[in-house]
Amino acid sequence: MTASQSRSPRLTVRHVLALSMALMIGAFTLPSPASAQQSTQQSSQPPADNDALPVEDVQTFAEVFERIKRAYVDEVDDTTLMRNAMRGMLGELDPHSTYLDKEAFQALRETTEGEFSGVGIEVGMQDGQLTIISPLDGTPAARAGLQAQDRILLINDTPTESLSLQEAVDMMRGKAGEELQLTILRDGEDTPRKVTLTRETIQTESVKHKMLAPGYGYLRISQFQSRTGEQARDAIAALREESKGKLSGLVLDLRNNPGGVLGSAVDVADLFLDNGLIVYTEGRLPDSDMRFTASSQTIAPDVPMVVLINGGSASAAEIVAGALQDQQRAVLMGTESFGKGSVQQVLPLPNGDGLKLTTALYYTPDGRSIQAQGIAPDVDVVRGRLEVAEGNGFDIRESDLENHLRNINGEADPEPQGASLAESDYQLGEALNLLRALNVLPRAQGGN
Template sequence: MKLAQRTRHALPMQALVMASCFAASGWAFAQQTPTSTIADAHAGIDMPAERELLPLDDLRKFTAVFSRIKDAYVEEVTDSQLLESAIKGMLSELDPHSTYLAPKDYEDLEESTSGAFGGLGIEVGMENGFVKVITPIDDTPAQKAGVRSGDVIIKLGEQPVKGMSLQDAVELMRGEPGSILQLTIIRDGETGPLVIPVERAIIKVTSVKSRMLDDGYGYVRITQFQAQTGSQFRDALTALKKDAGGALKGVVLDVRNNPGGVLQAAVDTVDAVLNEGLVVYTEGRIQSSRMRFSATEGDILADTPMVVLINGGSASASEIVAGALQDHRRAVVMGTQSFGKGSVQTVIPLDETHAIKMTTARYYTPDGRSIQATGIKPDIEVKPAELKELEVQPMFTEADLSGHLEGKNEAENRKNQAQDVRDSAKKSAEAVLDRDYQLRSALNLLKGLNIISRAGTSSTQQ
């Protein structure tokens, strides 16, 4: 996700409604409202007209605590430090995604939206005071080192994570490319903590990847939703159709371990394979947080069967895509239940260098389902599994009987079978399908749907 045509100094002048997944992940921009001061920001997001009177007793309590800390804390603290801490506390107690953005956070925002940033390559959130790995990003040091979705980080280097804010933990994970950070993690199924050294690097995220899975069956992987993901998705489908000779028999859209991203990119992705209808809508207390996004005419796949793969690392914009295609019966959703990040954050500038990021709305699928804390339930649950083909003795057949009647084209069939065995062995050594049970299940489902579709067409013609 990239801040297109914006400098760092131009950023604070915008109030941006975002589909942010986590503090350490990319942020998605859905709406822009020009603002210049906190008063203007309030006007820009149309704050409720009626307000309750400020609780004077609580304000007196606040000023009393402020004064006590100022006078008696073991070390001298400035008024600015105390006020900034108070703002951080107010926001952090609301929900995990509301936070205070200091100047450094603006730099991090620009990095996270550019598709290239320094670090380990993991999307993280907070859980019970520890940092939880939502997903390692594809082709990054964390993924290559063996970090997995669901891992709980308890130490970063020699520093315990307990008690840290998410932002502090993210700062520790960043560093000079080439430097090593040891992650101490707790993982389900392990008897004790694991120590995984990860070498920091410049993380460059490729949003869309595609390839042919089998004759006529395409595969598109979206790692996160960046500004250009929608158009890249269309380009990938067009290229796959060309590789298939003009038409595809089926497509697998893989958004597993995709933490989300730009809301408009998610809408554009759905729009590419949907002719019409609502894609997603948001509901909040203020008018500007109530938005609706709909598809435009034109399905680039012309109703080609689709399977969407999701898992517990699929969040935010990924859930919008899966939920929309599921509600419109445009695709079969397969895998395991998604993460459940269904809230919208708005960045409201306080001045030229500071802002707050605050949750202002919830996402809903076209059928009115809330994504928040529930996620998307797959139509067909397929858990990850290790697939091992067993070596079996060939079955005894009619062709093995001495003196059997020669079948038509038997000699040619034997030649083709021998070639098929050689081709199959070659493909098996390279194919990801042999390692990915969920993907293999998705392909098998598409093949089954294609067979049924052909059978139906044949019956109609007769």
């Protein structure tokens, strides 16, 4: 008897559904010839031995299905049971793999393309609790002051501990104008708070820019959508034009950026790198192993940079931060990032539903996997506010007086960017200070 003959009877994955239908005494509807042909074409490669399933497990699945159909207190249709089974298969793998019904599949596409109806938060499961990864800029959630790591205890009156991630997302989505109440608990606080939000049609602009000070630009990327790389290129060109062709420094703000499209993250990193590896991925399938390198045509290869990250910087945001850090292209400032180092593929299904499946891990140029670890900044700067001490009443400067005489050189009044910037955004203020120091340092070294 050969080794293969000595094993207990086993079936390959491609035969599981057919056997289940035979065992369930007509509980399923047989697939159409077209779908069966598609399944055969997709399974044309001979399955590996470790893709086989024991007959006993298939029989157990069939028995559970039949008992639910016969004895559950409420009648449940076949489609619901099958979709629940598929959700269960994916839900137990990792927090990011999930079965998407038509509505959820469409919602995911809308988010990627930059328009959806909701309150504007990216959520995930952390330690079994529904947790905010980041609020999106300019959305009801951001205006209400919700923060990364806030735990959501209730959605309206429904405890989130009884919900799957997809169910929670579905409950928070809805028609524009409708109200949604979230009960959240923030780290360091003992009492939950209730926040009432009004859903909006959210058209997210993933890239914003402005000048922080003469010669110093600010580039904010709130998430990585399909056109983010192109928008970031345009923003940098606008900053160059505004600074008369000379950027002395740039702050790239990736705080509370939950990630998004892998290709867009590569495009953004490529704006600042003219050679070398940006990111590579490794998975079980050959087409999951990919390498992305920088091109020589780069819009800003030599501008001094500070990248701001925090606990809400995840996935594609970490790809950009990790590439710029490993290539020693930028200084990372802030707090440790979220630590999502996995890649998901979104696969459409013949019935209009979708499958989001984790297929690979990504690695920074130096070979770091940040999965469940995150990226540590080069300079730790926690979120805070600068409180300006009360003076003796003589804090007013000449430039503050109405109708004051302008400088004889014709220079414009300086913008209040020192203390005021640190007051409103301490981390950003420190980033600007570091960029200024980086520009002073070469001159000081040249004078020695």
